[in-house]
Amino acid sequence: MRRSKEYGEKILTPLHSITLAMVALAASAGVATEVRAAPETFNSALPVSKGNFVFRQQFLDLKASDDPSAADRNLEVRGSISVLGYGVTSDLALFGILPYLDKDLDLTMPAGQRISRSTNGIGDAQIFARYTVFQNDMRGSNFRIAPFAGLKLPTGADNDRDSFGRLPQPLQPGSGSWDPFGGVVVTWQTLDYEIDAQASYKANTEANGFEFGDEFRFDTSLQYRLLPRELGPGVPGFLYGVIEANLFHQAKNKINGTKDPNSGGTKLYLSPGLQYVTRKWIAEAIVQIPVIQDLGGTALEDDYAVRAGFRVNF
């Protein structure tokens, strides 16, 4: 049984293994959430008009209960993620993301008793800038490449406690660390369909004796216009069928500088969804289904994540 200054309480060791599930949530609730039309689980390179705002609210329900350990852990995370984008110029857009998270973890102790630990509150905010470096506009289609870079801020509580003591770091609403991230997103959009791809990297830093493993993501999305079948005059609402794939790799966490073998690994999600797009608003929903989970040790595996929400232009 590993112990540390921050995690010395006897019930905490099984909880180390939930790290990946929690980090997967943190990542997908942050960089993965953007405000233009197009993908539902990550960025697009589509522009935010100069001087315009775009607001997005996304609701998340993630469940993870596939536990290879005897602790029979059951994790549920509900989130409400707010995103505001602003077009400084047609090429440069600034974004801020603020999640509110509600996390519940049930597990069986070595002595056999079943316990619950939970927390809720504002999570870690993220700010980032995205700049379009290549743009090719054609009649009824466009192609764009836009790198982005930003910082995750330690705005969430990272020292919450319950009756069992201090909550393990992955269960805290915030990480306590300042974590830079960056990547590039590519969008090919036509009137009939849109394809997006994004690669991103987040370098997590240490706080409270704990360091989440660095994260690499590669995301792709295809949206196909289902309705209207034919375009007439004006600007009708578009109903898109959406299929997305999210490849997520995380290095092992470190506790007081020592790698946690029950953390890190690779996940691949396939995500079908729907999106209704009008001039002023978008309504959307998607289900993320893990198809590959190659995780370290006894890390808890995800069951699914559901995201639904809306975006508005103003």
Place this chain on the structure above:
Amino acid sequence: MKTLGRIILAVFTTTWIATAAFAAGPSYRIEVAGLACPFCAYGIEKELNAIGGVERVETNIGDGTVIVTMKDGAALDEATAKQAVKDAGFTLNGFTQAAQ
């Protein structure tokens, strides 16, 4: 009496519509390259509506065109339209004044 009332209403309505039509200024047909989704159309319309003297903006997403109608006495030049479309994140591909 009812018939007379209907005639007066019809004359009034016709006069109002005709006046409104003749009060509008010139219209311009703008071709926007890159326009491919409704959410992006909003940004273009907002940027064009912010130009002084614009009465109405109508987008046809299918052919990527925007018709800008000016108020009586106002005019739109290509450079201003091009900048508005650029600020929305797209490219102006054509600018013609529609026949009055």
